[in-house]
Amino acid sequence: EAGVAQSPRYKIIEKRQSVAFWCNPISGHATLYWYQQILGQGPKLLIQFQNNGVVDDSQLPKDRFSAERLKGVDSTLKIQPAKLEDSAVYLCASSLSGSSSQYFGAGTRLSVL
């Protein structure tokens, strides 16, 4: 069974530029999560989707971050414009409906210079 796929693995941009990350969850997983992990911290939830609907985006900085999951499968997370403090690993996870077992992708490491 293929795992959660994320791309790119690494991205370096300058502040005020835009960046987008892509995630393809495990087939059949209705729930998709985006987490931000700053160095030395645990992952922090940004947004949770159930199929193509948003369940929780209370911790998403909506002035600069946006995410979509239009067809209820893969998802994109965008930052526009990026700030220095956005430097982090962005992790995508998925789970079956009703399950707490989340499966994580390898993440995208973002460096904002």
Add this chain to the structure above:
Amino acid sequence: DQQVKQNSPSLSVQEGRISILNCDYTNSMFDYFLWYKKYPAEGPTFLISISSIKDKNEDGRFTVFLNKSAKHLSLHIVPSQPGDSAVYFCAASAGSGNTPLVFGKGTRLSVIA
């Protein structure tokens, strides 16, 4: 305000001995707890979980203990192996369904041969 705390950033243990990783939480609504293991450049991998209706859950070399009155849980690894060297994250949720996970900062375990 950190709701899930892992107060030991690192731990070194000799191969064959027991590793004990600790986690404290403050939110009384948390009733489902998970441990994840993370190797460098990979996403977190689910290890073991426990519901608040139990005080112990065992899976091979891994045992998680939950003390609800103290809001404390611990992960025991016996015997420890060099391949167990990784960062271990404690996570908690209010409910065992698709509820968001709140992570601690992690503890880096080094198992010395």
